[in-house]
Amino acid sequence: MSASLRIAHVAPVATSIPPPKSGSVESMTSLLTEGLVALGHQVTLFATGDSKTSARLVSIYEHGYWHDPNMWPWELYEMLNLAAAVERAREFDIIHYEAAYYPMSLAFTRLSPTPIVQTLHHSPSEAEVALWSRYPEAPFVAISNEQAKLLSGANVVATVLHGIDTLNFTFRETPDDYLLFLGRFTAGKGVLQAIEVARRAGTRLVLAAAENDYYRKRIKPHVDGSQVIYYGEADFAAKVKLYGGARALLYPIQKREPFGLVLAEAMACGTPVAALDRGAVREMVDDGVTGMVFKTLEEAAAGLPRVYALDRRRVRDRAVERFGAGRMVGEYVDVYRRIVEAYRGRSAS
Amino acid sequence: MSASLRIAHVAPVATSIPPPKSGSVESMTSLLTEGLVALGHQVTLFATGDSKTSARLVSIYEHGYWHDPNMWPWELYEMLNLAAAVERAREFDIIHYEAAYYPMSLAFTRLSPTPIVQTLHHSPSEAEVALWSRYPEAPFVAISNEQAKLLSGANVVATVLHGIDTLNFTFRETPDDYLLFLGRFTAGKGVLQAIEVARRAGTRLVLAAAENDYYRKRIKPHVDGSQVIYYGEADFAAKVKLYGGARALLYPIQKREPFGLVLAEAMACGTPVAALDRGAVREMVDDGVTGMVFKTLEEAAAGLPRVYALDRRRVRDRAVERFGAGRMVGEYVDVYRRIVEAYRGRSAS
Numbered sequence: 001m002s003a004s005l006r007i008a009h010v011a012p013v014a015t016s017i018p019p020p021k022s023g024s025v026e027s028m029t030s031l032l033t034e035g036l037v038a039l040g041h042q043v044t045l046f047a048t049g050d051s052k053t054s055a056r057l058v059s060i061y062e063h064g065y066w067h068d069p070n071m072w073p074w075e076l077y078e079m080l081n082l083a084a085a086v087e088r089a090r091e092f093d094i095i096h097y098e099a100a101y102y103p104m105s106l107a108f109t110r111l112s113p114t115p116i117v118q119t120l121h122h123s124p125s126e127a128e129v130a131l132w133s134r135y136p137e138a139p140f141v142a143i144s145n146e147q148a149k150l151l152s153g154a155n156v157v158a159t160v161l162h163g164i165d166t167l168n169f170t171f172r173e174t175p176d177d178y179l180l181f182l183g184r185f186t187a188g189k190g191v192l193q194a195i196e197v198a199r200r201a202g203t204r205l206v207l208a209a210a211e212n213d214y215y216r217k218r219i220k221p222h223v224d225g226s227q228v229i230y231y232g233e234a235d236f237a238a239k240v241k242l243y244g245g246a247r248a249l250l251y252p253i254q255k256r257e258p259f260g261l262v263l264a265e266a267m268a269c270g271t272p273v274a275a276l277d278r279g280a281v282r283e284m285v286d287d288g289v290t291g292m293v294f295k296t297l298e299e300a301a302a303g304l305p306r307v308y309a310l311d312r313r314r315v316r317d318r319a320v321e322r323f324g325a326g327r328m329v330g331e332y333v334d335v336y337r338r339i340v341e342a343y344r345g346r347s348a349s
Numbered sequence: 350m351s352a353s354l355r356i357a358h359v360a361p362v363a364t365s366i367p368p369p370k371s372g373s374v375e376s377m378t379s380l381l382t383e384g385l386v387a388l389g390h391q392v393t394l395f396a397t398g399d400s401k402t403s404a405r406l407v408s409i410y411e412h413g414y415w416h417d418p419n420m421w422p423w424e425l426y427e428m429l430n431l432a433a434a435v436e437r438a439r440e441f442d443i444i445h446y447e448a449a450y451y452p453m454s455l456a457f458t459r460l461s462p463t464p465i466v467q468t469l470h471h472s473p474s475e476a477e478v479a480l481w482s483r484y485p486e487a488p489f490v491a492i493s494n495e496q497a498k499l500l501s502g503a504n505v506v507a508t509v510l511h512g513i514d515t516l517n518f519t520f521r522e523t524p525d526d527y528l529l530f531l532g533r534f535t536a537g538k539g540v541l542q543a544i545e546v547a548r549r550a551g552t553r554l555v556l557a558a559a560e561n562d563y564y565r566k567r568i569k570p571h572v573d574g575s576q577v578i579y580y581g582e583a584d585f586a587a588k589v590k591l592y593g594g595a596r597a598l599l600y601p602i603q604k605r606e607p608f609g610l611v612l613a614e615a616m617a618c619g620t621p622v623a624a625l626d627r628g629a630v631r632e633m634v635d636d637g638v639t640g641m642v643f644k645t646l647e648e649a650a651a652g653l654p655r656v657y658a659l660d661r662r663r664v665r666d667r668a669v670e671r672f673g674a675g676r677m678v679g680e681y682v683d684v685y686r687r688i689v690e691a692y693r694g695r696s697a698s
Binding site: 060070071072073075076077079080082083086087101102103104106107108110111112125127128131134 | 409419420421422424425426428429431432435436450451452453455456457459460461474476477480483
């Protein structure tokens with residue numbers, strides 16, 4: 001079965017595909033759509049009119065609701081974008097819904113003549129998943145096994161780690177002399193723990209994230225401009241530079257997260273990571289190759305020399321292999337084919 | 350055409366039908382469902398499991414999301430309740446959706462083999478209505494002509510004023526000597542204006558609503574226990590007593606509202622209303638019969654003696670005629686029949 005597939009790819013309509021600035025779901029959606037087109041599939045992207053794609057673009061809205069306070073309630077905008085795809089379901093072999101927030105497509109599961117698969121992008125609560133279990137046939141793709149564990153009762157057909165556009169992350173052989181924390185300033189991201197590790201190791205730490213209340217109250221008192229340096233919020237170009245110049249990315253994550261995009265991005269620049277063993281970390285970090293996974297902050301601080309000693313070229317190569325678009329696109333094609341096949345079998349029976 | 354209709358009545362799932370305390374949409378839904386059953390129609394009510402109805406009850410949830418913080422996001426609960434009705438659309442002649450917040454059913458309009466009519470219960474913005482105009486065929490019922498004016502471009506098939514259960518509102522021939530303000534404490538409801546009217550008229554005013562910030566900051570300074578009295582929040586029995594004892598209900602509404610439930614309730618107790626001419630007021634008040642409609646606060650204060658002079662028995666009778674369940678139920682049956690007929694014609698062509 002190598003025929004091309006007719007795929008409706010339903011994006012969030014918060015902003016354009018790809019996004020003007022940040023937006024991990026939108027970036028991943030763009031990467032997947034372009035990759036599918038490159039493989040010869042017939043892709044229709046349901047996204048805002050200011051999106052840029054080589055797929056066929058169907059736009060109900062000129063722009064996204066992040067940019068227009070009149071576009072409210074946002075849920076209805078998402079629903080009608082999804083409905084537009086389901087209404088022409090017979091034109092497609094599969095509808096792939098990037099569930100930006102919650103799996104609205106469940107409501108269409110039994111009304112669509114074409115199967116709808118949805119990728120979840122958050123960690124749902126037990127109550128949420130219990131609600132979804134009303135539709136045990138609805139296929140989900142998890143973005144990590146960590147996330148899949150939360151989805152008991154749902155029909156998780158595959159786990160597909162996100163890809164990133166590794167071409168845009170410049171490799172750097174020789175870093176500068178600092179550690180990097182990049183991410184939002186929240187307790188869950190472990191920024192206080194990053195400061196502690198850097199202090200114990202006696203190494204400079206650069207913090208890159210948007211200023212917020214948590215920063216002002218909890219982090220700023222630690223910023224001294226020499227040991228702990230606040231860079232501010234980094235745009236894409238600055239991020240790539242910061243990654244490449246870091247001896248290691250510190251990722252002392254406190255909350256169990258379903259994915260850690262910064263891990264993949266740092267590695268793609270050749271920068272190894274020093275991470276705590278929580279959430280999806282072990283799925284993303286090849287311990288001893290692209291970084292090291294530690295149980296405690298003490299271990300992390302003591303283990304940094306071994307992290308620095310990792311071969312940055314090898315870090316980069318492994319990152320391209322594991323988080324390059326090619327792997328993700330291929331896995332999604334496989335998921336689509338399996339669902340189309342299963343659905344055909346079910347319809348015929 | 351007098352055959353009974355197979356009606357799916359889709360309620361909000363925030364709380365039970367009827368609601369334990371307040372909830373105008375839930376009360377109206379209950380009244381309509383029971384009235385339709387009484388007329389011999391085959392009604393299936395999609396509502397929470399703790400609802401009480403003589404219709405067939407289909408419940409996906411034991412209780413409503415107002416009572417359970419785990420039931421989140423609430424939009425998905427509403428969607429899946431609506432989807433449950435659309436999934437069995439062929440069992441019904443019509444699906445009537447009480448759009449508690451926004452018209453989710455638009456997304457199902459072209460996927461349902463049975464027409465879906467929705468009653469709107471809020472005043473939508475222009476941007477909202479522009480969004481809905483993607484489905485020009487989707488039938489709406491407006492709850493007043495005032496609201497219908499906001500729906501240009503939408504297919505408003507009828508205006509049906511809400512009914513109330515007039516049996517529960519006890520008539521009182523001779524009132525006590527006070528004016529009543531009943532409603533939420535907000536600037537839009539005109540509570541400061543009610544105080545001004547009562548002062549000018551030199552008559553006692555009773556305020557009945559739940560305490561909130563607006564009350565503490567703006568209203569409390571006016572409460573003196575003799576001229577302006579704060580009753581607190583009234584439960585249903587207290588409300589009926591307060592209405593019946595009032596010489597008139599003051600309704601100096603500032604915001605243009607699509608409906609004024611307290612107007613109908615006061616009238617049903619025989620209490621005339623003194624209202625400002627805004628929003629749906631003229632549609633609800635028979636000027637000179639059930640109350641008087643004024644242009645200014647000065648006119649209202651000066652006109653109160655004429656309001657007191659209205660025949661309370663006649664106020665009650667007119668209220669029963671205009672806001673009794675019978676009128677509302679009959680009008681909805683007519684709406685259903687017209688939509689079913691039009692839909693049949695369309696499907697046949």
